[in-house]
Amino acid sequence: MTEQISILIVDDEESVRDSLYNWFIEDGYRVATAESAKGALSLLESDQFDIVLADIKMPGMDGLEMLRLIKTLRQETVVIMMTAFATVETAVQALKDGAFDYVTKPFDPDDLSHLIRNASRQIILTRENEGLKARMVNLEKVEDLVGKSVPMQQVLEQIESAAQSNSSVIITGESGTGKELVARAIHANSSRRFFPLVAVHCGALTESLLESELFGHEKGAFTGALYNRKGRFEMADNGSIFLDEIATISTKMQIELLRVLETKKFVRVGGNKEITSDFRVICATNKDLKSLVESGVFREDLYYRLNVLTINIPPLRERTDDIPLLVDYFIQKYCTSMNRPLVTIDSAALRRLEEFQFPGNIRELENMIERAIVIGNGKKISLKDLPLEKNLIDSSAESLDDHEKNHIFQILNKYSWNISRSAKALQVDRVTLYNKIKKYNLKPLE
Amino acid sequence: MMVQLPITLISFGYLQKGIIDPIAADVRSEFKVPVTVREGHLDLSLFYDPARRQYNGNHLLRYVDGEFGNDGCKTMGLFSVDLFIPILTYIFGQAFLNGRTGIASLYRLGDEKYGMAEDEGKMSERFSKEVIHELGHTFGLVHCHNPVCVMRSGTYVEEIDQKERHLCSRCREHSGFH
Numbered sequence: 259m260t261e262q263i264s265i266l267i268v269d270d271e272e273s274v275r276d277s278l279y280n281w282f283i284e285d286g287y288r289v290a291t292a293e294s295a296k297g298a299l300s301l302l303e304s305d306q307f308d309i310v311l312a313d314i315k316m317p318g319m320d321g322l323e324m325l326r327l328i329k330t331l332r333q334e335t336v337v338i339m340m341t342a343f344a345t346v347e348t349a350v351q352a353l354k355d356g357a358f359d360y361v362t363k364p365f366d367p368d369d370l371s372h373l374i375r376n377a378s379r380q381i382i383l384t385r386e387n388e389g390l391k392a393r394m395v396n397l398e399k400v401e402d403l404v405g406k407s408v409p410m411q412q413v414l415e416q417i418e419s420a421a422q423s424n425s426s427v428i429i430t431g432e433s434g435t436g437k438e439l440v441a442r443a444i445h446a447n448s449s450r451r452f453f454p455l456v457a458v459h460c461g462a463l464t465e466s467l468l469e470s471e472l473f474g475h476e477k478g479a480f481t482g483a484l485y486n487r488k489g490r491f492e493m494a495d496n497g498s499i500f501l502d503e504i505a506t507i508s509t510k511m512q513i514e515l516l517r518v519l520e521t522k523k524f525v526r527v528g529g530n531k532e533i534t535s536d537f538r539v540i541c542a543t544n545k546d547l548k549s550l551v552e553s554g555v556f557r558e559d560l561y562y563r564l565n566v567l568t569i570n571i572p573p574l575r576e577r578t579d580d581i582p583l584l585v586d587y588f589i590q591k592y593c594t595s596m597n598r599p600l601v602t603i604d605s606a607a608l609r610r611l612e613e614f615q616f617p618g619n620i621r622e623l624e625n626m627i628e629r630a631i632v633i634g635n636g637k638k639i640s641l642k643d644l645p646l647e648k649n650l651i652d653s654s655a656e657s658l659d660d661h662e663k664n665h666i667f668q669i670l671n672k673y674s675w676n677i678s679r680s681a682k683a684l685q686v687d688r689v690t691l692y693n694k695i696k697k698y699n700l701k702p703l704e
Numbered sequence: 705m706m707v708q709l710p711i712t713l714i715s716f717g718y719l720q721k722g723i724i725d726p727i728a729a730d731v732r733s734e735f736k737v738p739v740t741v742r743e744g745h746l747d748l749s750l751f752y753d754p755a756r757r758q759y760n761g762n763h764l765l766r767y768v769d770g771e772f773g774n775d776g777c778k779t780m781g782l783f784s785v786d787l788f789i790p791i792l793t794y795i796f797g798q799a800f801l802n803g804r805t806g807i808a809s810l811y812r813l814g815d816e817k818y819g820m821a822e823d824e825g826k827m828s829e830r831f832s833k834e835v836i837h838e839l840g841h842t843f844g845l846v847h848c849h850n851p852v853c854v855m856r857s858g859t860y861v862e863e864i865d866q867k868e869r870h871l872c873s874r875c876r877e878h879s880g881f882h
Contacts, residue, residue, distance in 0.1 A: 273762055277789035283801050285857060286846040340791075364756075367792050367859040 263378045264288040264305075268298040268312035268324070269340070274363070278311065281370070295324035302331055308381045309358075309374065314341040314348060322352060329356045334384060336377045340365075391452075403439050404587045407577040413440065416569045421447035426519070426564045428504070429542040431571030434621030437542035440569060441500040444540055453497030456490045456537075461503030465511060470527050472515075479528020491524060494537035504564070505545040505556060512557045519563050539564065574616040574623060581612050584620060588627035589639075601631060603639040610646055663698040666691070675702045708737045708881065710777045711839060714744040714768070717784050723810070723828050724782070730832040730869055731780075731839065734854075735881060744772055748785060761787040761795050761807065769805035778842045780835055783809040796834050796858070799841040806838035813861060830864045840871060843879040848872060 265287050267278045275291040282289045290307070292298035295316055302310075310328060314321035325337050339352040342363045349360040358377055361369070403414070420427050421444050429437045438457065445455040463471055470479075474489030490499055501507075507515065518524045523534050541564050550556035574581070585603055593600045616622050630643035666684065673679040681691040694700075711731055715724055724741055732739040746767065751759045768781040780799075787795050787809045796813065799806025813830040816822040833854055840855045848855035853872035858864040871881065 271790065273790040277762060277791040280798060280801070281789075281792070284841055284846055364788070364791050364793050367795065370792065371857065371859050 263309065263381060264290075264307045265309045265311060265374070266298060266301060266307040267291045268293075268295065268310060268316070268321070270294060270313065270316045274313070281367075282374070285371075285374075287374075295319035295321065295327075298324060299327060299331070302328060302335075306332070308336060309377050310335055310337045312337060312339060313363075314339050314352070315343065322348070322355060325352065325355050325357055334381075336381060338373065338377065403436065403443055404583050405577060405580040406583060407579040409572040409577045410580055413569060413571055416567070417443045418447065420444045420567050420569065423567070424448075424538055425566035426539045427541070427567045427569060428547065428565050429540065429569045429571065430547070431542075431544065432573045432619055433544050434619030435571040435573060436620055437544075437571060438500065438502060440571060441498075441540040441542060445498040445500075445538075448498070448538070450497050450538060454494060455498045455500060456494040457500040457502065458490050459502045461506040465508045468507065468511060469514070473518075473524050473526055474529075474533075475527035476529040479526070483528065486526075489524070489526060491518060491535050491537060492533055495535040496537075498538040498540055501539065501541045503543060504541040505543040505547060505550055509557070512560050516557065516560045516563060519560075574619045578612050581623070582608060584623055585611065585627060588624050589631065592628045592631045596631065598631065598636060601634060601637055601639055604641075607639055607641045607644055610641060610644070614646060659698075662694070663700070666694050666698065667700050670695075670700065670702075708735065708843075710738040710740065711735060712740045712742065712772075712777050712779050713782060713835070714742055714772055714779060715782045716744045716746060717748065719782055719784055719810075723824075723831065726828055727782075727832045727835055731836060734836050734870060735839065735843075740777075744768075744781065746771070753788070756788055758786045758788040758794065759783075761789045761798055765798055765800070765805065765807050768807055769800065769803070773805040775804060777804070778839055779805045780839055780842075781805070781807040782831075782835065783807060784811055785809055786811045796864075797838045799838040801841050801846070802844040803842055806835075806842050808834045808838050810834075813864070815861075818861070826865075829869070830861060833858075833864050833867060833869055836869060836871075840875065840879065843881075845871070845875050845879050848875050850874065 265282050267275050267282075267289065268291075269275050269278075270293055272293070275293065279289050279291055290301060290305070292301055295312070296319060298310065298312065301307075312321045312324060316324075321339055321341075325339065328335050328337055333356075336358045337356065339348075339357045339360045340363050341348065341360070352360045358380070359373055361373065365373075403410075403417075405411075405414075417440060427441075427444060429440050431437050441457075442455060445451060458468075458471060460468060466480075470483075470487070470489070472489050472491055474487050474492055475483050477483060477486050514524075519539060522536060523532050525532055547556055547561055547565070551558050551561045574584075585608060589601055589603065611623070611626075618625075626644055626646075627639070629645065630639040634640075634643040666680075669680050669683050673683065677688050677691055681688045684691065686694075713724065713728055713731065728739050728741050748759060751764045751767070753760055764781070764783075764787065768779065772781065773779045787797070787807070789795055789798070794812060797806060797808030808831065810827060810831045811817075813834065814822060814824075814827040836854050837858070845855050847857040850856060850872040851866060852868045853875055854867055854870055855872070855875050856863070856867045858867065871879065
């Protein structure tokens with residue numbers, strides 16, 4: 259514990275400085291001394307000390323004035339004031355100005371040990387607390403939301419305004435566009451950020467499981483309910499609940515959900531005690547909820563209850579400007595997590611990615627980059643590292659010639675431009691294949 | 705490998721032979737180096753603070769170091785007077801960390817100082833621990849968190865009783881004693 263704590267002793271008496279210095283050095287603290295308040299403040303400007311043990315009566319600036327200045331320099335510094343002439347007034351003043359404690363010289367060795375141990379404990383707890391808070395913020399940091407394109411900027415603006423409010427949000431977008439990340443971003447920037455964001459993937463659970471998952475259950479509520487269990491609504495108290503694939507829930511669950519959203523009250527499965535929880539709902543779906551309402555699959559009242567704010571995330575093919583940024587981001591992410599030196603991507607491969615349609619959106623791009631880093635040469639991602647062959651087909655091709663050209667090009671790439679093997683696969687002779695290559699002006703990839 | 709210096713125990717004032725010899729034996733057995741015992745003479749009144757009615761440990765340590773210490777050994781001054789340093793009400797002993805000299809006093813180590821019956825054996829054991837502790841500082845050891853290590857900080861006698869007379873394996877390794 260002491261290895262991490264540093265102490266600055268401020269006293270105009272050399273013998274006091276020396277005594278304390280030797281005492282704390284033997285305890286393994288990092289110790290420095292100053293003979294005046296001025297000297298101490300200049301040390302504090304260049305170095306950081308956890309504890310300042312300072313005399314009150316010193317020539318020039320006194321200890322109390324120094325205490326006030328230390329607190330403006332670094333609020334969390336623990337300052338202990340010492341004096342040989344104790345008065346109640348100075349003690350009260352010192353404590354009012356933020357001193358951790360006030361002791362009268364000389365001290366009992368045991369008191370000094372206790373005092374420093376208590377101060378160290380407080381410093382360590384404060385550090386731990388700050389560390390945990392930072393970790394919490396980091397956990398919820400939404401650095402995966404990368405993009406400078408106009409559609410993405412609009413999404414970020416919507417996230418910001420959604421975070422300021424407490425209303426329900428529906429996030430729509432194709433699979434793999436990052437709906438959960440947007441939900442996390444809303445939560446992380448809201449006033450609920452120090453409370454949990456509880457995610458439930460509604461599509462992955464049967465009706466009865468989802469019911470028990472959301473509302474919790476009492477012991478013996480059903481076979482296998484061996485213990486009382488809190489539901490996700492209860493866990494999300496003061497925080498947010500993220501209901502993914504909301505369109506998949508049954509009509510019965512829609513009714514129950516509507517009731518909970520309106521009252522914020524519910525009863526555990528098999529229980530009779532009403533539980534109140536203060537949560538904010540964020541939903542996501544890749545379906546068109548409005549058309550599901552029109553077709554009677556999704557309840558209109560629930561739809562309007564949820565649809566206070568809507569954020570639509572554009573598919574990746576509509577924001578190709580973001581692809582270079584995303585590629586850089588995923589390279590950085592995976593090289594770091596695999597403990598590998600950073601790789602680059604060659605311009606042809608990047609160009610091809612920008613032309614690609616990405617039906618699986620960012621998730622597909624992310625997987626592609628991860629795979630390329632795993633199988634690549636560790637220096638540069640090139641076209642051969644990317645599983646793009648199938649996708650070189652231009653979806654806008656309508657003529658037979660265009661389709662033939664694309665198909666031949668795909669097969670040639672598949673067999674690394676080995677003419678014999680490609681011709682065999684295409685079930686034509688080599689001369690025909692040469693003629694087609696010439697006709698369509700096909701060339702190997704760079 | 706670190707060459708360990710011999711140790712000289714210097715008794716100042718009246719300290720019974722029966723107390724010094726077991727301490728020298730304990731020190732020898734703990735540090736495995738030659739231990740010499742001798743008597744020293746100094747005018748203790750120079751270190752007496754009438755306001756506190758105690759002896760200034762800082763001045764005494766510096767004096768013993770200057771007059772009796774040498775670079776060829778670790779010197780330990782043994783006293784029977786009440787020691788203090790300006791900031792603390794009392795000390796059992798002190799030493800120069802990684803230096804050549806330390807001092808210790810048995811003044812506050814006897815049970816009779818705390819209203820109990822005199823127990824010479826207990827006092828001698830506490831003094832041994834205190835001397836080994838201060839010598840540990842001269843060998844560069846700081847306080848240890850192991851509750852039974854002799855290098856654990858002890859600010860009252862019960863704390864001294866809780867620890868053993870020996871360095872823990874970690875302190876032993878740190879100081880180069882194996």
